[in-house]
Amino acid sequence: MELSVNYLGVTFENPFVLASGPPTANGEMLSRAFAAGWSGAVIKTLIREPVKNLQNRFAGIRFGKDIMAFSNIELLSEQTPEQWYHDIRSLKRDYPEKRIIGSIMGDAKNRAQWLELALGCQDAGADLIELNFSCPHGYPEKGKGAAIGQNAEYSAVITRWLKEEKQLTIPIIPKLTAAVTDITHIGEAVAEAGADGLCAINTIPSLMGFDLKTLKPRPSVAGYTTAGGYSGAGIKPIALRCVSHLAQTPALPVMACGGICSGGDAAEFMLAGAPLVQVCTAVMLHGFAMVTRMKKELLQFMAWHQFSKPGDFIGRMNPLVRAYADLDPHYAVKARVDADKCNGCKICYTSCQDGGYQAIKMERKKAVIHAEKCAGCSLCYLVCPEDAIHMVEL
Numbered sequence: 001m002e003l004s005v006n007y008l009g010v011t012f013e014n015p016f017v018l019a020s021g022p023p024t025a026n027g028e029m030l031s032r033a034f035a036a037g038w039s040g041a042v043i044k045t046l047i048r049e050p051v052k053n054l055q056n057r058f059a060g061i062r063f064g065k066d067i068m069a070f071s072n073i074e075l076l077s078e079q080t081p082e083q084w085y086h087d088i089r090s091l092k093r094d095y096p097e098k099r100i101i102g103s104i105m106g107d108a109k110n111r112a113q114w115l116e117l118a119l120g121c122q123d124a125g126a127d128l129i130e131l132n133f134s135c136p137h138g139y140p141e142k143g144k145g146a147a148i149g150q151n152a153e154y155s156a157v158i159t160r161w162l163k164e165e166k167q168l169t170i171p172i173i174p175k176l177t178a179a180v181t182d183i184t185h186i187g188e189a190v191a192e193a194g195a196d197g198l199c200a201i202n203t204i205p206s207l208m209g210f211d212l213k214t215l216k217p218r219p220s221v222a223g224y225t226t227a228g229g230y231s232g233a234g235i236k237p238i239a240l241r242c243v244s245h246l247a248q249t250p251a252l253p254v255m256a257c258g259g260i261c262s263g264g265d266a267a268e269f270m271l272a273g274a275p276l277v278q279v280c281t282a283v284m285l286h287g288f289a290m291v292t293r294m295k296k297e298l299l300q301f302m303a304w305h306q307f308s309k310p311g312d313f314i315g316r317m318n319p320l321v322r323a324y325a326d327l328d329p330h331y332a333v334k335a336r337v338d339a340d341k342c343n344g345c346k347i348c349y350t351s352c353q354d355g356g357y358q359a360i361k362m363e364r365k366k367a368v369i370h371a372e373k374c375a376g377c378s379l380c381y382l383v384c385p386e387d388a389i390h391m392v393e394l
């Protein structure tokens, strides 16, 4: 089986790419990531003005041992563009088979800034360039980051500046934010302006919480906080929606990003149309070595379905994602309990009583469905921890 993919004419040895963030903070980290098996990396976003990061800039929500929701108020690269150009050159020399994606951010109205950073990355050897139109904190208030990605006109103007520059020949990929009414509207505007591909999504605006013992906000910077960017496993469905929609409109090749933690997650985004998947938060929590497991899981999925290469399944599920009005209102299912598996925990009973149709009764310490009351909502199936309930088609 083959894992390599072609994205905008560039071959990646596998679909797993590091997203721009702390794991791609400098060349030394990228070289360790490449040695671990990542096929490429998006560098931490370059910006002309020097970055000084706040201390205490992360917060998270745990579910059991795992951090499912992550929030940050980190800014862009602490390295200067010149340091990055040096690092990109060294990495291209040491890892010619790996792909480096530059990532840049400029002012919304400063053409020269965008061109300088884009050409700098290209001249250093970057294969592709991401345009950061999507960072939700620190920059929007200065008219940058998500302030650009939330405005179709600004996004298109900057994309056009770069596409009109004859010396810039590598593909450019706006990285979009989900914090818009309709991401396909922004996608269409940048496609019209000449974007070669798209990346979706960046972190999502959020306020992580307050510590109820100390009454300090999280994260606390000298007792205060600010809205940050939400990432990690919990944002996967939001990212999947964006990728699936963008893969259909404007149908430019999409790099998926957001909540990808396993080879199975990667397979889902590929089924939704993304040839490449990017990972940030999961690597911050588990390290570069996780790519070995992700590749194995993706290969297992492919073997199960007898896919020999990613091209056999990229985008395959999108025809099944329809408008609500196009779903069959006559389709009917009912819950059925496998009595051998039911342990009488009553979780389904409580959910059905208080969040459903009162269609479950407990009889001799087993859940029993009263078919005439079951409305086929599937809540009991979802909450059963024993896999004892199935929805059966009528």
Ligand SMILES: Cc1cc2nc3c(=O)[nH]c(=O)nc-3n(C[C@H](O)[C@H](O)[C@H](O)COP(=O)(O)O)c2cc1C
Pocket (backbone or CB within 6 Å): 019, 020, 021, 022, 044, 045, 070, 072, 074, 075, 076, 077, 103, 132, 135, 175, 201, 202, 203, 230, 231, 232, 233, 235, 257, 258, 259, 260, 278, 279, 280, 281, 282
């Ligand atoms: C701490 C942190 C810093 C980030 N910095 C950048 C950045 O400099 N540029 C950028 O385009 N995205 C940045 N991101 C966003 C990630 O690239 C990614 O889009 C987002 O975290 C969703 O993916 P994930 O759920 O795999 O983390 C950052 C994310 C985190 C958590």
